[in-house]
Amino acid sequence: MVFNFSVLASGSTGNSLYIETEQQRLLIDCGLSGKKMIELLEQIGRRPEDIDGILVTHEHSDHIKGLGIFARRFHTPVYANRRTWQAMSSVVGDIPTEQKFEFAANTTKAFGSLDIESFSVSHDAADPMFYLVRDQDKQLTIATDLGYVSEHIKGLIRDSDAYIMEANHDTEMLMMGRYPWSVKRRILGDTGHISNEESGLALTEVFGNRTKKIYLAHLSKDNNMKELARMSVGQRLESIGLKLGREVGLYDTDPDHATSLTAI
Template identity: 40%
Template sequence: MNFKYISVASGSSGNCHYVGYKNTGVLVDAGLSGKKIKENLEKFDVNLENVSGILITHEHSDHIKGAGILSRKYDIPIYANEKTFQAMKDKIGDVKEKNIVIFKNNTKFSLNDIQITPFSIHHDAVDPVAFSFDDEKTKISIATDLGYICDNIRKNIYNSKLVVLESNHDVEMLKMGPYPYYLKRRVLSKNGHLSNEDAGKFALELVEKGTQKIFLAHLSRENNFPELAFETVKGILKSKNIDIRKHVELKVLDRNEASNLCIV
């Protein structure tokens, strides 16, 4: 069997991904309005009635904005770790008791047909995670909001066929840009976001470990643009003779629209 992946939207103002396997579909985050998530999914013929869970990475609003509304309207369970759920519950409104499912970091669980591993990452949230999905043969991973690439990320993501990877900012654009000093420091810190250059360096490791598709995600509106993220990562891969046509498929996810339907 194959995994189906759709980027519902990915950028610093709203994140949501769809992963399907056999008869189960899940969302990773729901950081746009419920209406926008519904519309974007419909472009690829996915109905929210067929979504079995919303997996939450962390409590920042660009990841949870639509979670409560979708849970109430379509009776979808929300999956999060305990600390994240406590940090987000006042922001998402009332959710039925049965639609709150608590998982443990770094412990695989199954949601109907899908095996899910939430793994700890470094970011300025209470207990942030990224997710990988696997069926023993094929693995795909979605990792954004990464302060830096730690060994727990490597352990969990290596050998994924598809990796959705944060490529948040260009360091020079960020330094020269409009953000106040404290925010610049936050983004650049070990609990901030991954730069294009660091995404490129990690992309090198991923290709060596067998990754065939890398989709760059969570681009900052102020401190990045798609061509720059793409060219930076492509350049780093090329410096080690990795050709983005021959060895790996490299793409940038759309910030606002559904994009990059793929089957792996």
């Protein structure tokens, strides 16, 4: 059974995830230029014309920047919920009707052997949602752009084989940084982003026996560092007795370089 993924890019400047099985090759978000998306796929030995669909989480530019160009050039089907389609239509431009599909929040859709469940999150977008991807007994969680991690989400994503989890900012770096207070308040609020500490705490509550891989995602280029995120989250995981590098792998993501294509 083939079930592989690569975080093509993750951060404040652009986000995209690649998933493949023997039957399907999918992107979740397309938040970099069309040229950069092609380059990132080349980094993992994949071709843009082979992508079977793009699933959109929400309309913020770091998630849809290259969507319209990519979809038109490669005739790729695009899936988003109704309010996200409405919110992003003026940004992505004209996408042929036959390539536009609705994927409602809090529903499950089949893509070949994959069952992909969308779940609503608290974030300042029209109708933001992220995804739980299942292939038989394997499960991958994609959860970034979280104002907070609700008990409902924790229950839904518990005991996934792999997590792509937001660790957006170090709170002290954010508070001491150059952002105006209005932006800081937005990031810290219930419709903003979660911190390293909040990410680590949530992961201790959803970690299960089959969890083997955690990727820290959507790091702020101004208010975080990979080493700091890894240390903060790692300390939380170790506090519940986990042995990093042995029982679970804790990995970085990057805004410009794809992670290695990895099996679930």
